[in-house]
Amino acid sequence: MRHIAVAGTGYVGLVTGTCFANLGNKITCIDISEEKIEMLKRGEVPIYEPGLSELIQRNVQAGRLHFTTSYEEALRDAEFVFICVGTPSGVDGEADLRYVRMAAESIARTMDHPLIIVNKSTVPVGTGDWVADIITRTQPKPIDFAVVSCPEFLKEGSAITDFMNSDRVVLGSMNPEAADKVAQLHLPLRAPIIVTDLRTAEMIKYASNAFLATRISFINEIATICEKLGADVREVAAGMGYDKRIGPHFLNAGLGYGGSCFPKDVKALEHMALVQGSHPSLLRAVMDINRDARRWAVITLRKLLGGRLNGKRIGLLGLAFKPNTDDLRESPAMEIGHLLRIEGAIVSGYDPVSMHGAAKLDPELSLAASPYELAQDLDALLICTEWDEFKHLDMTRIHAGMAQPILVDGRNVYDPIQMGRIGFIYRGVGRGQTSSFVEEDAINMITPLRNLVDANGAVST
Ligand code: UGA
16 A cells, blocks of 8 residues: 555546545545535535546545645655646646646645655646756755656546556656656556656647647548538548547547647647747647637527527537536537627526536526426527437427427537438538438438447447
8 A cells, every 4th residue: 555645636636546545545635725625525526527426435434535735644654746736728828837836835845755746737848847846946955756747648527437447657757766666556557657758758648638639620620621512520530430540539520629628738738839939830720620610500500590699599408518527618518608699699508417517607698407498499409518318318309399490419419310300400510411301312322331330429340
């Protein structure tokens, strides 16, 4: 059993701490927010992450997981301290490192024995060296320490599974012994472990997120072209995905990427490049296309509703930035709601878990208790988040409740033909000819390929 302190009880810190506790380590999570720590001590979990609450409870009961606001208490017998604090976007898109600085200073002031400081927060390349510098300058007396970068690759909504089944563990340090000790902690995961220098590890994280964001913007660009040329982007993505060099993941066209990571990290990488005198034109295109993906929804609704949105009732089905999370940060739905209202639309919304947060974030957005209540008297319904429960709705009932049968499917959840049969005027993202119900011949031709693709867009052979 290793003793690990985890600074920051946001989504990364809580998941990391809880999963390491579950692997048999003793974990103390620290947060500067008394309110959060009190909640956690009462057994309440401040974020929605499937399975996390139960796992926290199990490990607290087993005596492996503790919460405190005191660095003294957390570091007392710790061998490692993981920094998992937030790095929000600064004014120019740069990562704001104030919480990393605060954590590093608190660690430096408190430590009274050698420590391995592991940075999991997403930080600009070079931050590991900066943290080491802060610690050296803040320590009241010199005590040995090493900094290791260990970027996280967890996805909200499947973070625990992602942690336990990591594709890889990346470790960066100038101190091979420290990197080796952190590697030992990860051995039970049986994942490939890549050991490199600090800056390279930090860059692997940014390059990975930027690449995934690029795939999304790429397929969204292809979707726009598909729409014009009458091809179906879902079939195109599935057809591409068979190529092992391409693979099927992160090729779902839609309203673009949101959340607390991709938007912030692509911007931060662009900023890092600019500062160094580079011209990151691909990253800029990725961000532009992502902006356009949200505007596509507004333009499509405007067109279908006769050129004006003023006074039109529009419902947003799904508010979270993606399914299985209550996170509304950079959520396409929230931004689209705002854009629609600017044009005079009357906007309402429904989400299975993020209603409370949505009410706080946008008090003007009216909220419905269910998808069926949302549909009542709508002029158009826009699917913003592909929650599983939306795939099983009684769409005939939804149709019956609406004033006009306009369905804009921003996540390509529904089958255009079925929706046409129910009586909807259906538009998906880049669905080309399949979007118009009348093109039966073209549809028959592509059916064999469609049969190989399940509802999530996964390809079976
Ligand atoms: C992302 C990365 O996937 C994680 O590996 C990384 O650790 C994390 O950021 C982070 O840096 O902390 P996350 O933001 O939780 O994870 O969500 P994703 O599942 O990656 O989705 C991001 C956005 O892309 C969502 O808005 C989603 O709807 C969108 N997306 C995803 C698409 O529009 N199309 C796709 O094919 C896939």
